[in-house]
Amino acid sequence: MEHSSGIQASLAGRYALALFELARDKGALDSVAASLETLKAALAESNDLKALTQSPLVGRDNAAKAIKAVAQSLGLDSLTERTLGVLAQNRRLSQTPAVIRAFSTLLSAHRGETRAEVTSAFPLTQDQQNALARQLKARTGRDMALDLTVDPEIMGGLVVKMGSQMIDSSLRTRLNKLAQAMRG
Secondary structure (H helix, E strand, O other), rough: OOOOHHHHHHHHHHHHHHHHHHHOOOOHHHHHHHHHHHHHHHHHHHHHHHHHHHHOOHHHHHHHHHHHHHHHOOOOOOOHHHHHHHHOOOOOHHHHHHHHHHHHHHHHHHHHHEEEEEOOOOOHHEEEEEEEEHHHHHHHHHEEEEEEEOOOOHHHOEEEEOOOOOEEHHHHHHHHHHHHHOOO
């Protein structure tokens, strides 16, 4: 399988590729993907978890113990838990969000999907996500996997990135364009 050289070249990409290949070989791609989505949500919601992964002051052994407890409390699969343990032992927990993104990219490529990074001012409902995926498939002709982020600063609308292509229909961008036009 061909992997994008950008993913292989990055530190997070190497961890993600190792996790992806192990999961693929063990038939555990879906459970690892679900665990990583759970972990991504927990990182977004918990300042304590974010601090654990980003603080250089947390020692290697304490980080490994804490991340093991977190993995078990979140119900993460064993491959994801072991990968987090390796990240902790190598003092690389700060790479966790990048590992999650790289794994998602590898999984999408494996499934023949195109990955779209979608930023919205408010969380999208499942119906909105499905409708957006259908619209993007109609536009590109490919199945879409959505990587959702909420950023209240865009005020409304969406920002969608697919590879090098970007569709920015955010209210912030429209207001900025209006202000520039009014200045002349």
